Amino acid sequence: MERRTFGELATPNQRLIKIARAAVMNAYAPYSGFAVGAAVRTRTGGIYSGANLENAAYGVGMCAEVGAITAANSAGDYEITTIAVVGLKFTSPKDATRVVTPCGRCRQLIFEAGEITRADVTIFSCSGDLAEIRQSTISEMLPEAFGPANLGLREIWPTLRAELARSVQDLEAVDADVSIALER
Ligand code: THU
Numbered sequence: 001m002e003r004r005t006f007g008e009l010a011t012p013n014q015r016l017i018k019i020a021r022a023a024v025m026n027a028y029a030p031y032s033g034f035a036v037g038a039a040v041r042t043r044t045g046g047i048y049s050g051a052n053l054e055n056a057a058y059g060v061g062m063c064a065e066v067g068a069i070t071a072a073n074s075a076g077d078y079e080i081t082t083i084a085v086v087g088l089k090f091t092s093p094k095d096a097t098r099v100v101t102p103c104g105r106c107r108q109l110i111f112e113a114g115e116i117t118r119a120d121v122t123i124f125s126c127s128g129d130l131a132e133i134r135q136s137t138i139s140e141m142l143p144e145a146f147g148p149a150n151l152g153l154r155e156i157w158p159t160l161r162a163e164l165a166r167s168v169q170d171l172e173a174v175d176a177d178v179s180i181a182l183e184r
Pocket of ligand 1: 029032034035036051052053054061062063064065085100101102103106
């Protein structure tokens with residue numbers, strides 16, 4: 001982990017952090033009063049953001065990182081290299097000075113994204129005021145992680161993904177009505 005100041009970061013990383021902070025605005029956090037934004041950057045340079053989404057059934061709430069990672073996946077642009085996380089307590093007592101690091105579940109999700117990308121994903125954990133920024137890698141944050149390799153499946157996804165694409169194309173080929181509806 002290295003401490004950084006916003007000013008010393010490269011422009012693309014400053015941009016990612018700013019997008020994560022802008023996403024804080026989209027949080028639905030009536031229960032904790034703690035709003036989090038996250039933004040991921042992919043190998044293609046794509047950027048996807050997310051915000052935490054709470055629920056009256058507390059346990060089903062979702063972290064901002066889940067939203068950002070899911071947005072990248074849903075766009076078919078899943079090769080994540082970098083993630084920025086920013087949060088603040090916006091109810092009394094307000095506090096935007098504390099760094100937000102990804103929770104354990106999110107570290108597991110980030111690790112697997114990195115396995116697919118074959119990258120040790122970089123994580124910028126930031127306080128809401130951006131006065132404190134910590135730069136880490138997922139291997140530092142989740143050492144000895146359990147992943148696809150433990151299941152002997154590290155190599156399998158590119159092949160399976162191609163199989164998935166073929167399966168969907170086959171469906172489209174036999175169902176002209178659905179293809180037309182999508183094109184409209
Ligand atoms: N939260 C995140 O969205 N990301 C983190 O890295 C830490 C925690 C959310 C979950 C919950 O909605 C609120 O912050 C308080 O825990």
